[in-house]
Every structure is written in structure tokens, then in C-alpha cells.
Amino acid sequence: MLKDNVFPVKDIPNVVHPNETLVATHCCYCGMQCGMNLRVNTKSNRIVGVEPRYDWPVTLGKMCPKGVTAYQTVNHPERLTTPLIRDDASKKGTPDGFREATWEEALDRIVSRFKELQANYGKDSLSVFSGVSMTNEKCYLTGKFARVGLQTRYIDYNGRFCMSSAAAGFMRSFGVDRGSTVPWTDIPETDCLFVAGSNAAECHPTSMFRIWAVQERGGYLIVADPRETPIARRADVHLDLRPGTDLALANGILHQLIERGFADESFVAAHTNGFEETKAIVSAFTPEYTSEITGVAPDKIVRAAELYGKAPNAIVMFARGIEQQHKGADNVSAYTNLALVTGKIGRPKSGVATFTGQGNGQGGREHGQKADQLPGYRKLTEPKHVQAICDVWGIAPEEMPKPGVSAYEMFGLMTDKTIRGLYLVCSNPAVSAPNQNFVRAALRELDFMVCSDFFLSESAEYADVVLPATSWSEDEGTVTNLEGRIIKINKAQEPVGESKPDWAIQIAIAERMGRGRYFSHLTDPKAIYDELRLASKGGYADYYGATWEKIERQQGVFWPCKSEEDEGTPRMFLDRKFFHADGKANICALPYRPAAEEPDAEYPLRLTTGRVVYHYLSGNQTRRVPFLRDMCPEPFVEVHPALAAQYGIAHEDRVRLYTRRGEAVFAVKITEAIRQDTVFVPYHFGKEQSINLLTNDALDPMSRMPEFKACAAQMVKIG
Numbered sequence: 001m002l003k004d005n006v007f008p009v010k011d012i013p014n015v016v017h018p019n020e021t022l023v024a025t026h027c028c029y030c031g032m033q034c035g036m037n038l039r040v041n042t043k044s045n046r047i048v049g050v051e052p053r054y055d056w057p058v059t060l061g062k063m064c065p066k067g068v069t070a071y072q073t074v075n076h077p078e079r080l081t082t083p084l085i086r087d088d089a090s091k092k093g094t095p096d097g098f099r100e101a102t103w104e105e106a107l108d109r110i111v112s113r114f115k116e117l118q119a120n121y122g123k124d125s126l127s128v129f130s131g132v133s134m135t136n137e138k139c140y141l142t143g144k145f146a147r148v149g150l151q152t153r154y155i156d157y158n159g160r161f162c163m164s165s166a167a168a169g170f171m172r173s174f175g176v177d178r179g180s181t182v183p184w185t186d187i188p189e190t191d192c193l194f195v196a197g198s199n200a201a202e203c204h205p206t207s208m209f210r211i212w213a214v215q216e217r218g219g220y221l222i223v224a225d226p227r228e229t230p231i232a233r234r235a236d237v238h239l240d241l242r243p244g245t246d247l248a249l250a251n252g253i254l255h256q257l258i259e260r261g262f263a264d265e266s267f268v269a270a271h272t273n274g275f276e277e278t279k280a281i282v283s284a285f286t287p288e289y290t291s292e293i294t295g296v297a298p299d300k301i302v303r304a305a306e307l308y309g310k311a312p313n314a315i316v317m318f319a320r321g322i323e324q325q326h327k328g329a330d331n332v333s334a335y336t337n338l339a340l341v342t343g344k345i346g347r348p349k350s351g352v353a354t355f356t357g358q359g360n361g362q363g364g365r366e367h368g369q370k371a372d373q374l375p376g377y378r379k380l381t382e383p384k385h386v387q388a389i390c391d392v393w394g395i396a397p398e399e400m401p402k403p404g405v406s407a408y409e410m411f412g413l414m415t416d417k418t419i420r421g422l423y424l425v426c427s428n429p430a431v432s433a434p435n436q437n438f439v440r441a442a443l444r445e446l447d448f449m450v451c452s453d454f455f456l457s458e459s460a461e462y463a464d465v466v467l468p469a470t471s472w473s474e475d476e477g478t479v480t481n482l483e484g485r486i487i488k489i490n491k492a493q494e495p496v497g498e499s500k501p502d503w504a505i506q507i508a509i510a511e512r513m514g515r516g517r518y519f520s521h522l523t524d525p526k527a528i529y530d531e532l533r534l535a536s537k538g539g540y541a542d543y544y545g546a547t548w549e550k551i552e553r554q555q556g557v558f559w560p561c562k563s564e565e566d567e568g569t570p571r572m573f574l575d576r577k578f579f580h581a582d583g584k585a586n587i588c589a590l591p592y593r594p595a596a597e598e599p600d601a602e603y604p605l606r607l608t609t610g611r612v613v614y615h616y617l618s619g620n621q622t623r624r625v626p627f628l629r630d631m632c633p634e635p636f637v638e639v640h641p642a643l644a645a646q647y648g649i650a651h652e653d654r655v656r657l658y659t660r661r662g663e664a665v666f667a668v669k670i671t672e673a674i675r676q677d678t679v680f681v682p683y684h685f686g687k688e689q690s691i692n693l694l695t696n697d698a699l700d701p702m703s704r705m706p707e708f709k710a711c712a713a714q715m716v717k718i719g
């Protein structure tokens with residue numbers, strides 16, 4: 001088992017209240033997957049609270065405000081408890097017009113409409129849009145449901161808005177996409193952390209005790225963010241760059257590393273390709289030139305390179321700040337270059353990590369919910385990969401649908417009526433997708449839409465049939481946390497009302513579509529997981545040896561885990577073998593390009609978006625929790641005092657923000673913790689409060705990630 005030298009697990013006894021039992025599990029929200037004990041009343045058999053789980057080695061009993069209140073969503077009065085049908089489509093886009101229905105009627109309605117659409121417009125007239133708050137079992141099944149159950153090519157998922165740039169960048173650099181090359185227990189033992197575009201203190205709060213420990217133990221912290229977030233405030237160097245300019249910053253720092261002799265020439269020669277081309281590209285990025293593009297002072301760039309270069313061990317970490325750009329995959333490879341050129345990878349306490357976002361943001365991106373991907377991170381474009389999955393699924397290669405299109409591009413196909421039916425599960429794109437005016441119009445265009453959720457979301461309001469799904473604590477399965485560690489989610493209570501787990505719903509639909517023979521053997525999550533293990537065997541993300549039993553016994557299993565004997569892989573590339581055919585990693589030569597939309601006279605401000613600690617994603621869960629809602633009841637726009645003076649606005653004034661795509665009104669929050677040329681708005685709110693009415697849908701050519709983090713905006717004071 002993995003050893004933790006700095007924060008070993010302490011034997012702290014659990015508190016068990018009278019008439020209660022504890023169910024050990026993990027939080028439903030972010031990729032930290034904090035361990036928690038759900039308190040279950042033994043009379044009502046209902047979840048009534050939460051206790052820390054000190055014995056979970058990653059988070060040691062720590063939780064954030066969302067985690068400690070997550071249990072309040074389970075028996076919440078607004079839970080969906082029966083299927084809902086809307087007969088009158090004129091009410092689309094509103095919460096009105098639904099009536100309660102039985103499962104029989106709802107499933108019959110879905111299947112008769114799906115069959116009708118496919119008879120008239122072909123198999124590919126249906127689509128599936130999913131999300132990765134679901135377990136591996138559900139994510140895997142959703143991919144199979146689309147391709148075998150509905151026989152459509154159009155499936156993609158909300159990870160396109162989240163992890164796709166990290167995935168594409170890592171695939172190019174390493175030949176494999178495991179979000180972190182090291183376990184989280186390595187963080188406090190490193191000598192330098194370089195954190196780019198991550199608001200870790202609000203978004204992965206239970207990482208912070210390990211991150212602060214780096215400085216407390218004499219190491220250094222470098223942070224690149226246009227805002228002075230809590231982690232930036234305590235950094236040794238804060239690189240306060242203009243949104244959208246990371247590629248220049250990373251190239252500038254690499255240039256300094258090379259100039260100052262920090263390149264590890266023998267590592268580069270033995271284990272990488274592309275150094276010379278990259279060196280040529282970055283040679284133009286002097287501190288002065290880099291400063292001109294990024295707005296970061298030249299001496300800070302030099303100091304960051306010195307600290308990272310001198311550190312015996314260092315970890316480069318990043319998150320959506322660098323990834324949600326139309327060059328997000330390039331940014332990922334550019335920051336990964338720092339580790340490859342200096343050889344600070346493939347050994348303990350050194351490496352590269354992205355802060356994976358959603359609870360199962362890692363596992364959910366590996367097992368076939370992506371338009372061009374099959375389980376085990378196999379490629380739909382590789383005949384050998386297709387054959388391997390066909391053998392598991394029992395279909396012929398000709399029956400495997402071709403690759404579809406990315407999540408955002410599916411809305412385009414809805415607009416032009418190529419896609420006419422949608423099965424939406426575990427995502428709320430009517431809040432979370434960019435360019436909302438376009439997306440909401442696309443949802444309205446659909447002939448028939450199904451939404452599976454446990455609360456009526458803004459997106460469910462566009463559906464013809466809404467299905468009540470179970471929450472995370474009413475079913476069991478596995479998720480893969482941000483370290484790449486497969487862990488177990490346990491069932492704490494029976495489903496509320498008539499709600500059903502998503503896997504059971506999808507199997508019931510597949511059976512009614514006449515495809516039951518491919519699904520009927522999957523009678524529980526364990527059976528689905530065992531098929532997933534088989535389907536991933538020999539793939540990039542190999543789960544074959546990671547049985548449920550081993551996951552329990554070892555406190556999680558890091559993939560790849562190829563056999564019964566294999567204990568898994570906490571640290572990647574220890575043998576200096578990368579996953580490209582020649583065993584080498586790619587150092588990538590990446591010319592700079594600006595944001596898709598740069599400020600101009602009409603739209604002079606840079607708008608960036610993100611999160612607050614109190615809300616989760618589209619807010620459909622956290623906006624219903626009283627404490628979280630009280631702490632952050634509405635969105636706001638962060639404005640620097642100098643910019644506020646220029647615009648004649650004061651704290652709590654209301655302003656209208658607008659871009660080329662839309663506008664919305666926000667309360668002003670004056671703060672010095674942001675660049676003067678930039679405004680920031682959190683995106684957890686729907687309808688007319690959604691900042692995604694304004695965001696840019698420019699897509700990264702490699703990852704198809706929208707540019708949530710940089711566009712040009714203007715602001716006017718109202719009233």
C-alpha cells in the first residue's frame with residue numbers, strides 16, 4: 001500500500017450516534033472524492049447526516065462546505081420521485097406542463113418516439129449527451145447504450161467542457177491520459193509546485209493541507225492566474241497574466257529554463273522527441289517579449305523559472321484556467337514541456353497533474369462516452385480497438401457506429417435537424433454550455449427530448465419526458481479520483497420514491513428497443529463493472545486487475561492494473577517508458593496564438609469565468625442546499641477598484657455585461673484580487689443570470705473545448 005511520509009493516517013475512532021449506522025463512501029461532487037461516512041438512521045433507513053472519514057488516506061477526514069452538506073440533497077423535498085411527461089410542447093423551456101406518469105407509460109413513450117424518429121430519419125437521428133458525476137459502471141453503460149442500445153453515432157459528454165484539453169494534451173505529450181502522474185501523497189514532499197489556472201483553495205479545497213505543506217517544509221509555490229486567488233496570495237511568485245495568454249507564458253518560462261542551463265540533456269536525449277524544434281520556437285520568448293503578451297513583469301518570469309529549475313523535485317499542476325481556451329490542449333502540452341525538458345517526471349515527488357474536475361472526471365473520460373472513443377481509452381478509428389470491443393459486446397465491427405461529433409457541435413446538428421432526438425443524462429447544458437442563446441434554441445428545435453436527473457434542471461425544462469434517477473448514495477459502483485485511483489461508492493439508503501439508477505433505466509430502454517440480448521445479463525453494477533474490466537483489458541486505461549475486492553482491500557487501485565497480481569500504478573513512467581510507440585514522450589513545439597476574441601474598442605474588457613467554493617457546476621444541486629444558497633445567493637462580477645473608478649461604479653451596483661453573443665446583469669464585487677483589464681463571473685446560475693449567455697463558443701481544434709476562460713466584453717452601469 002502507498003506510504004504517506006508527511007500525513008500518515010491516524011487511528012481516530014468514528015463517532016456513531018444512537019440508532020444510526022455509518023456507511024463509508026465518498027463525496028458526490030469534485031474529483032477530490034473526499035472520504036465521508038454517511039449517517040443512516042436505523043429506524044427510517046434514511047441518510048440523516050455525515051461524519052468525517054479519517055481513515056481515507058487522500059483526504060484524512062477533511063471536507064469542504066459542499067461535501068458536509070451533500071447529504072441534504074438526498075431526501076430533499078424537490079427530488080424527482082416519478083417520471084414526468086409533457087404532452088404540450090408549447091411549454092418547452094419552462095417548468096410547466098408536466099404531469100406524473102408511471103414508468104411503463106414513460107418508457108413506452110420514449111421507445112415509441114425513438115423508434116418513430118429512427119424509422120423516419122435514420123438511426124443517427126438520436127443522440128446521447130451525458131456527464132461524469134456518474135460511476136464508471138454508469139458511464140461505461142451509457143456508451144454501450146448509445147452505440148448498441150440506440151445504435152447511434154452521436155454520443156458525447158460534459159467532459160468536453162471540462163477535461164478534454166487535458167486529455168488531448170496528455171495524449172500528445174505522453175501517449176496516455178492519466179490526469180496525475182503522481183499520487184496526492186507526493187505533493188507535500190516536493191520542492192516546488194507550479195500551479196497554473198487552478199483556484200485549488202475553492203475548487204479542490206482538501207488538497208490545500210498538502211499544498212501549503214510544500215512551503216512549510218521549505219519548498220516554493222508558483223501560481224499563474226489573472227486573479228489573486230487564495231493560493232496565489234500565498235505564492236512565492238504570482239504570475240498575474242492576461243486571460244488567454246498561457247501559451248506565451250509557458251514558452252517564456254521554458255526559454256528561461258533552457259537559457260539558464262536547467263534542461264536535463266541526458267533525459268531529453270534518451271526519453272523524448274521534439275526538443276530542438278521546441279527550443280527554436282521558444283527562443284523568441286524572451287522575458288520582455290513574454291511580458292508584452294502576458295502582462296506579467298519580466299523579473300517574475302525569470303524568478304519562476306529559477307525556482308522551478310533549481311528544485312530537485314517539482315510538480316507542475318494545472319486546471320481549467322489553462323485548459324478552457326481554444327488552445328487548451330496546446331497549453332497543457334506547453335506546461336508539460338517544463339517537466340519533460342528538465343526531466344522532472346517519472347520519479348516520486350516529481351511530475352505533472354491536472355486537477356480533474358468532476359467526481360468521476362477521470363474514469364468517465366476513459367470508457368467510451370466520447371464521440372470517438374471506446375472503453376479502456378480505445379479509439380473508434382482503430383480497427384483493432386473496435387474489434388476488441390465488438391468481441392466483448394457481441395456485435396460485428398460493421399455494426400459499430402462511426403465517430404460522432406463533440407458535445408458543443410451536437411447542438412449545431414440539432415439546429416440543422418440532423419439530430420432530432422436527445423437522451424440527456426447527468427448534465428445541465430442549458431446552464432453550462434457556452435453561447436446559451438444558441439444552445440437553448442437548439443434544445444427547442446428537438447422533436448423529442450428525454451432528461452434523466454434527480455432534480456428538475458434548467459435543461460429538463462426542455463424535455464418531453466423527465467426520468468427520476470437515483471442520487472450517488474442510493475446505488476453502488478466505482479469512480480476514479482483525480483489521482484487515477486479507482487475507489488468504491490457505497491449504497492447508504494434505498495432510492496427515494498420511484499427513482500431508479502441510470503444503468504437500470506438505460507437497460508430497460510434498450511430492452512424495449514429490441515436490443516435486450518446485449519444488456520440483460522447486466523443485472524447489477526458489479527456485473528457491469530466486470531464487463532468494463534474485460535472491455536478495458538489491454539487498453540490504455542486498463543482496469544482488468546482492479547476488482548472490487550482489490551479496491552476495498554488496498555484503499556483504491558491506481559490504473560493501469562493489468563492482472564490479478566498487479567497492485568496498480570500510483571506513479572506513472574517510473575520505468576521511463578512513455579506510452580507512444582517508441583516509448584518516448586513528445587516535447588511539443590507550440591507557436592503562440594492569441595485568444596479567439598481579443599479586446600477592442602467596442603468590447604475593451606477581458607471576461608473570464610469560473611467557480612466559487614459554495615456552488616457546484618450548473619448549481620442544480622448546490623442552489624437547493626440552504627446553507628450554500630445563503631452563502632452565495634446570486635452571481636456577481638469581480639471588478640478591480642481602478643476599473644470601477646473608470647466606469648464610475650461602486651460595490652454592489654448593478655451592471656450590464658455584454659459580449660457579441662449576449663448580455664446579463666450582475667451585482668458588482670469590487671476587489672483588488674483581479675487584473676485591472678479583466679472581469680470575472682462565476683457560472684453556477686441559470687436563466688437570465690447565466691454568464692454563459694456571453695461566453696465564446698470558439699472550440700479548440702484538437703480537444704473541441706470551448707473557450708470559457710477568455711472573451712471580449714463591455715460593461716455599463718444600470719439604474
Ligand SMILES: Nc1nc2c(c(=O)[nH]1)N[C@H]1C(S)=C(S)[C@@H](COP(=O)(O)OP(=O)(O)OC[C@H]3O[C@@H](n4cnc5c(=O)[nH]c(N)nc54)[C@H](O)[C@@H]3O)O[C@H]1N2
Pocket residue numbers: 030031162196197198199200202203204224225226227229241242243244245246319320321322355356357358608609610611612613614615616617680709710
Ligand atoms: N467549489 C467548486 N469546486 C469545484 C467545482 C465547482 O463547480 N465548484 N467544479 C469541479 C470541476 S468539474 C472542475 S472542472 C474544477 C475546476 O477547477 P478550477 O479550474 O480550479 O476552477 P475555475 O474557477 O474554473 O478556474 C480556475 C482559475 O483559472 C483562472 N483563470 C481564468 N482565466 C485564466 C487564464 O487564461 N489563464 C490562467 N492561467 N488562469 C486563468 C481563474 O481566475 C480561476 O482562478 O473544479 C471542481 N471543483
Ligand SMILES: Nc1nc2c(c(=O)[nH]1)N[C@H]1C(S)=C(S)[C@@H](COP(=O)(O)OP(=O)(O)OC[C@H]3O[C@@H](n4cnc5c(=O)[nH]c(N)nc54)[C@H](O)[C@@H]3O)O[C@H]1N2
Pocket residue numbers: 131133134135158159161162163320324357358425426427428429431432433434452453454455457469470471472502609610611616617618619620621683691692695708
Ligand atoms: N462559463 C463557464 N461554463 C462552464 C465552465 C466554466 O468554467 N465556465 N466549466 C465547465 C465544466 S469544467 C463542467 S464540468 C461543466 C459541467 O456542467 P454540467 O454538465 O451541467 O454539470 P452539473 O451541474 O453537474 O450537471 C449535472 C446534472 O445531472 C444531475 N446529476 C448528478 N448526478 C447524476 C446522476 O448520477 N444521474 C443523473 N441522471 N443525473 C445526475 C445534477 O442534478 C445536474 O442537473 O460546465 C462547464 N461550463
Ligand code: SF4
Pocket residue numbers: 027028029030031032033034062063064065066067068203204205206
Ligand atoms: S466537493 Fe470536492 S473537496 Fe468538497 S467535500 Fe466534495 S469531494 Fe471534497
Ligand SMILES: [Mo]
Pocket residue numbers: 161162163357358
Ligand atoms: Mo469540470
